[in-house]
Structure formats: structure tokens, C-alpha cells
Amino acid sequence: EAGVAQSPRYKIIEKRQSVAFWCNPISGHATLYWYQQILGQGPKLLIQFQNNGVVDDSQLPKDRFSAERLKGVDSTLKIQPAKLEDSAVYLCASSLIPDQHTDTQYFGPGTRLTVL
Amino acid sequence: AQSVTQLGSHVSVSEGALVLLRCNYSSSVPPYLFWYVQYPNQGLQLLLKYTSAATLVKGINGFEAEFKKSETSFHLTKPSAHMSDAAEYFCAVINNAGNMLTFGGGTRLMVKP
Numbered sequence: 001e002a003g004v005a006q007s008p009r010y011k012i013i014e015k016r017q018s019v020a021f022w023c024n025p026i027s028g029h030a031t032l033y034w035y036q037q038i039l040g041q042g043p044k045l046l047i048q049f050q051n052n053g054v055v056d057d058s059q060l061p062k063d064r065f066s067a068e069r070l071k072g073v074d075s076t077l078k079i080q081p082a083k084l085e086d087s088a089v090y091l092c093a094s095s096l097i098p099d100q101h102t103d104t105q106y107f108g109p110g111t112r113l114t115v116l
Numbered sequence: 117a118q119s120v121t122q123l124g125s126h127v128s129v130s131e132g133a134l135v136l137l138r139c140n141y142s143s144s145v146p147p148y149l150f151w152y153v154q155y156p157n158q159g160l161q162l163l164l165k166y167t168s169a170a171t172l173v174k175g176i177n178g179f180e181a182e183f184k185k186s187e188t189s190f191h192l193t194k195p196s197a198h199m200s201d202a203a204e205y206f207c208a209v210i211n212n213a214g215n216m217l218t219f220g221g222g223t224r225l226m227v228k229p
Contacts, residue, residue, distance in 0.1 A: 003159075033217075041222070042206050042208070042219030042221050042222050043160070044219070045216050045217065045218075048216075091159060093159075101148060102148045102165060102167045102210070104162050105160075105217065106159075106162075107152075107159030108159050109157065109158055109159045110159055
């Protein structure tokens with residue numbers, strides 16, 4: 001079974017530029033998550049989708065971050081414009097069963113963003 | 117509100133020694149608790165989870181954790197460390213009142229030969 005795929009693996013940009021990350025979850029998984037992991041910290045949830053609808057985006061900085069999951073499969077996360085403090089690893093995860101809080105989340109390898 | 121605190125950002129053990137990684141939680145309702153492991157340049161992988169069934173939970177790679185409500189703890193243990201256990205370990209909590217998995221700050225485990 002293929003895992004969660006993410007691209008690119010690494011990205012370096014200058015502040016005020018824009019950047020986009022892509023995630024393809026495990027086939028058939030209804031729920032998709034985007035996390036931000038700053039160096040030395042645990043992952044923090046940015047947004048959660050169930051199929052193509054947003055379940056929780058309370059921690060997404062909506063003035064600069066946006067995400068979509070068209071057709072309920074893959075997803076993109078965009079930052080525009082980027083700030084220095086956005087330097088982090090952006091992790092995508094997916095889980096199979098909708099509305100099941102204890103369902104295992106499967107994580108991709110992440111995209112490491114460096115903002116100069 | 118819910119949160120987890122992992123005591124010790126770095127833990128070093130000798131190969132063959134007991135591994136003990138500490139996690140304490142705070143939750144206003146009964147929690148579900150998880151331990152994830154992250155190897156360098158990889159995503160997180162689930163080690164084990166507590167979902168209100170047995171309080172002693174066995175996971176992959178010989179790890180286990182015990183849910184202790186009186187101590188609000190969910191410490192991770194392994195009887196004998198292997199070099200391959202060197203990684204970062206994250207404790208996480210979710211409760212039935214919400215759908216957000218909240219992670220601790222992580223503990224980096226180093227295993228000395």
C-alpha cells in the first residue's frame with residue numbers, strides 16, 4: 001500500500017514570496033490533515049478536511065495561508081506572502097474513517113520550507 | 117482544553133538498557149492518547165494508542181505504555197534499547213469533545229553502544 005506522498009521535499013524561498021505544497025493521501029482515506037512542525041517542537045494542526053469539506057481550520061493563519069482539497073483526494077497548501085517564521089516542516093497526514101477520533105493518522109515525509 | 121507535556125527533550129540510554137519516555141496529559145474529558153516516532157527525514161509513525169480499553173497498551177518494536185488516570189500519565193517504555201530506536205518520540209492527545217490531535221514537544225532518544 002502506497003503511503004502519503006508529498007512534494008516538494010525541500011523548498012527555499014525569500015520572504016514575501018509565495019509557495020505551494022502538494023499532498024496525495026492514501027487511497028480511500030476520507031480525512032486529510034496539514035500540520036506545521038517548527039524545529040524543536042511537535043506538529044501543530046493547521047487544517048483538517050473530511051472529503052472536500054473543511055472540518056477545522058481554527059489554527060490556520062488565514063491572512064497568508066490557504067488550503068484546498070478539490071475532489072476530495074489530493075490537497076494543496078499555499079503560503080502567500082511567506083514570513084521568516086513560516087520556516088518549518090509541513091506534514092500531511094490522512095486517516096481512513098470519518099469522524100473517528102481514534103483512527104490512526106498516517107503521515108507523509110513532509111516538506112521542509114526555509115524562508116530567507 | 118487538552119495538552120501533553122513531555123518531560124525531557126533529550127534522553128540518552130545505553131544499548132540494552134531500559135527506555136522510559138515520560139508524558140503527562142491534561143484533559144477535561146477522558147482522553148485518547150498516542151505515541152508517535154519520527155526517524156530523521158521521515159514522517160511520523162504510530163507506535164501505539166490508548167482508546168479506553170486496556171490501560172497497558174502494547175505497540176510495535178517492543179514498546180508499551182500504561183495509562184494511569186490518577187497520575188495523568190502515559191509513559192512509554194521498552195525493556196531493552198536497540199541502536200535502531202534512536203529517533204524523536206511524540207506523545208499526543210485527543211478527546212471526544214474535539215477532533216484535534218495535540219502533540220507534545222517531543223523527546224529525542226539517543227542510544228549509546
